[in-house]
Amino acid sequence: MARPKSSLVGFGNLGTSIYxxxxxxxxxxxxxxxxxxxxxxQSLSMSTINNIQDLSVASMAGIYELSRQLDELSNASWAxxxxxxxxxxxxxxxxxxxxLLINIxxxxxxxxxxxxxxxxxxxxxxxxxxTLLDKxxxxxxxxxxxxxxxxxxxxxxxxxxxxxxxKDLFQKLGEM
Numbered sequence: 001m002a003r004p005k006s007s008l009v010g011f012g013n014l015g016t017s018i019y020x021x022x023x024x025x026x027x028x029x030x031x032x033x034x035x036x037x038x039x040x041x042q043s044l045s046m047s048t049i050n051n052i053q054d055l056s057v058a059s060m061a062g063i064y065e066l067s068r069q070l071d072e073l074s075n076a077s078w079a080x081x082x083x084x085x086x087x088x089x090x091x092x093x094x095x096x097x098x099x100l101l102i103n104i105x106x107x108x109x110x111x112x113x114x115x116x117x118x119x120x121x122x123x124x125x126x127x128x129x130x131t132l133l134d135k136x137x138x139x140x141x142x143x144x145x146x147x148x149x150x151x152x153x154x155x156x157x158x159x160x161x162x163x164x165x166x167k168d169l170f171q172k173l174g175e176m
Contacts, residue, residue: 094145100138101158104129108165115169123169130166133159 107129115122143155 126166126169
C-alpha cells in the first residue's frame with residue numbers, strides 16, 4: 001500500500017513546523033539574550049551618565065572654588081596696589097617737601113645777598129617768606145617720615161632759619 005499524498009505533505013509540514021519551532025526557540029533565546037544585553041547596556045549607560053553628572057558637579061564645585069580664590073586674589077591685589085599708590089603718594093609729598101626745603105635754603109642765600117644792595121626789599125622778602133611759610137602749615141611734623149634723623153634735623157634747621165632770617169634782617173636794618 002502506498003502512502004497517501006497528504007501524509008507526505010504532513011511530514012513536510014511537520015518537518016517545517018519542527019524547524020520553525022526550533023528557529024523560534026532559538027530566536028526567543030537570542031531575544032532574551034538581546035534583552036539582557038540591552039538592559040546591561042542601559043544600566044551601564046545610566047551608570048556612566050551618573051558618573052558624568054558627579055564629575056560635572058565636582059567640576060562645577062572646583063570651578064566655583066577657583067573663581068572664589070581668584071576673587072580673593074584680585075581683591076588682595078587691589079589692596080596691595082592701593083597700598084603701593086599710598087606709599088608712592090607719601091613719597092611724592094615727601095619729595096616735594098624736600099624740594100621745598102632746598103628752595104628755601106636757596107632763597108635764604110639769595111635774600112642775604114640781596115640785603116647787601118637792597119636791605120629794605122630783602123627784609124620785606126624775608127618777612128613775606130616767613131608769613132607764607134606760616135600760612136602754608138608746613139612744620140616739622142610734615143617731615144617725620146624722612147628716611148633718617150639727620151634729614152629731619154636738616155628740615156628743622158631750614159624751617160627755623162626762615163623766622164631767624166627775618167629777625168636778623170630786621171635787626172640789621174634797625175642798626176643802619
